[in-house]
Amino acid sequence: xxxxxxxxxxxxxxxxxxxxxxxxxxxxxxxxxxxxxxxxxxxxxxxxxxxxxxxxxxxxxxxxxxxxxxxxxxxxxxxxxxxxxxxxxxxxxxxxxxxxxxxxxxxxxxxxxxxxxxxxxxxxxxxxxxxxxxxxxxxxxxxxxxxxxxxxxxxxxxxxxxxxxxxxxxxxxxxxxxxxxxxxxxxxxxxxxxxxxxxxxxxxxxxxxxxxxxxxxxxxxxxxxxxxxxxxxxxxxxxxxxxxxxxxxxxxxxxxxxxxxxxxxxxxxxxxxxxxxxxxxxxxxxxxxxxxxxxxxxxxxxxxxxxxxxxxxxxxxxxxxxxxxxxxxxxxxxxxxxxxxxxxxxxxxx
Numbered sequence: 001x002x003x004x005x006x007x008x009x010x011x012x013x014x015x016x017x018x019x020x021x022x023x024x025x026x027x028x029x030x031x032x033x034x035x036x037x038x039x040x041x042x043x044x045x046x047x048x049x050x051x052x053x054x055x056x057x058x059x060x061x062x063x064x065x066x067x068x069x070x071x072x073x074x075x076x077x078x079x080x081x082x083x084x085x086x087x088x089x090x091x092x093x094x095x096x097x098x099x100x101x102x103x104x105x106x107x108x109x110x111x112x113x114x115x116x117x118x119x120x121x122x123x124x125x126x127x128x129x130x131x132x133x134x135x136x137x138x139x140x141x142x143x144x145x146x147x148x149x150x151x152x153x154x155x156x157x158x159x160x161x162x163x164x165x166x167x168x169x170x171x172x173x174x175x176x177x178x179x180x181x182x183x184x185x186x187x188x189x190x191x192x193x194x195x196x197x198x199x200x201x202x203x204x205x206x207x208x209x210x211x212x213x214x215x216x217x218x219x220x221x222x223x224x225x226x227x228x229x230x231x232x233x234x235x236x237x238x239x240x241x242x243x244x245x246x247x248x249x250x251x252x253x254x255x256x257x258x259x260x261x262x263x264x265x266x267x268x269x270x271x272x273x274x275x276x277x278x279x280x281x282x283x284x285x286x287x288x289x290x291x292x293x294x295x296x297x298x299x300x301x302x303x304x305x306x307x308x309x310x311x312x313x314x315x316x317x318x319x320x321x322x323x324x325x326x327x328x329x330x331x332x333x334x335x336x337x338x339x340x341x342x343x344x345x346x347x348x349x350x
Contacts, residue, residue: 001084003058006034006138007131007170010178020057022050034060035179037135037142059084062135065143077143081136083108087125090156091136093143099150102140104133106167107158112192114213115225116257116288116296119157127163130170137174152182155190155211161197171206184208190255192228193237202247210244211253211284212237216263217271225262225296238275251280257288258299258307269307273314283311283318 005013014027026046033043040051040060066088067080077093089105110117111124141149152174154160160167171187173179190211191198201210214237216222222229241252254276258264276283285308288298299307304320311318 004062004129004131004135005030005058005060006062006135007129007133007173009173009176016058020053026050030054031178035138037061037138037140061139062129062131063089063139065139068143079136079140079143081139083128083132089128089132089136089158091140092156093140093149100144100147101151101153102137102149103153103156104136104140105156105158106133106154106160106163110158111162112159113227114192114215116215116259124158124162127166128158130166130173133166133170134173134179137180141180149180149182151186151188153188153190155188159192159194160189161191161194161201164197164200168201168204171204171208175206185250188253192226193232193234193240194228195232195236195240198237198240199243202244207248207250209250209253210241211255212241213257214254214272215257215259217268217275221263221268225259234275238279241281242279245280251282254281254283255286256283257286258304259288260297260299260303262296264299264303264307266306266310269310270314273311273316276316277314281317283316285318285320287320 003016005016008016010027010031013031014024017027017030018024029046030043033046036042038060040055043051043060063081063083065079066082067078069078071077075095079091079093081089081091083089087108089108091105092103094101094103105119105128107127108125109122110120113120137149137152154167167189171184171189174182175184175187184207187206188209188211189201190213192213198210198212201208213226214222214234215225216229216234219229219234222234244250245252256263256272272283285304287301287304288296308318308320
């Protein structure tokens with residue numbers, strides 16, 4: 001595989017450029033183009049001889065957009081990225097009144113096996129590199145120009161804390177002035193709850209928002225829908241959350257997908273409130289996206305409202321997440337799963 005230039009720090013890129021026998025200032029010129037989502041043919045102020053030399057050694061962008069689906073309902077755009085080894089991953093551009101957010105993947109597939117998620121249908125194939133994640137951000141940012149992405153959400157396919165080396169490198173890179181310079185407080189990282197890695201994240205010195213996929217008020221319910229809950233108890237996950245809050249001063253967001261007849265009763269709401277009482281946190285209730293390969297179904301709007309009101313009455317900060325992209329395979333992993341299914345069907349008919 002060719003060298004991935006996206007994701008390199010300025011020092012790394014300078015060292016790479018000078019190792020090719022080029023002057024150091026070319027690294028700055030090259031970096032300015034890379035973070036604009038440019039390909040080699042776009043880099044008009046670089047000598048053609050230099051472009052030809054580095055094209056054989058490196059990739060300008062470690063990803064490319066191969067599908068783009070725009071929602072007619074809310075302006076959301078679902079992107080399917082192709083990687084150099086032929087794998088695909090997803091990203092989502094979301095438009096809010098406060099600005100533009102980009103949701104990106106951190107792995108090809110996912111090993112966590114959550115029962116409500118399409119990302120894990122085909123398992124985890126590999127981790128994404130920091131360069132691939134940076135490239136997805138650069139390409140998405142180019143698409144929204146002259147506006148710019150102001151918020152990042154690591155909540156696409158994959159478990160970010162199952163890929164800590166590359167994810168941490170990406171986070172430090174994307175927040176630097178040599179990259180998109182996105183403020184850490186405008187970045188959310190979602191995990192299904194890996195306590196040791198949550199402790200490591202707290203020690204990274206990044207002021208990002210930690211979002212924890214809780215989806216149940218106790219171990220029994222979590223274990224029904226989240227295999228990782230058989231390894232890490234809810235108490236261990238919440239203790240790691242408290243450590244993160246203490247270390248960073250940031251509140252933790254708990255993601256809670258409401259699933260009909262599984263975790264959406266008022267008793268469940270009351271138990272959840274009891275567990276979270278006194279913690280600096282917010283609960284983000286998520287009306288479940290139906291995944292036809294799964295048997296789980298979303299709670300009714302009435303039940304969602306009851307659950308929300310119960311939490312609020314017990315002094316737990318909570319909101320219902322706005323659903324975006326319902327008409328364009330909005331849930332994580334659905335677009336990739338659809339493409340894989342189409343490819344398998346085409347191969348079978350040959």
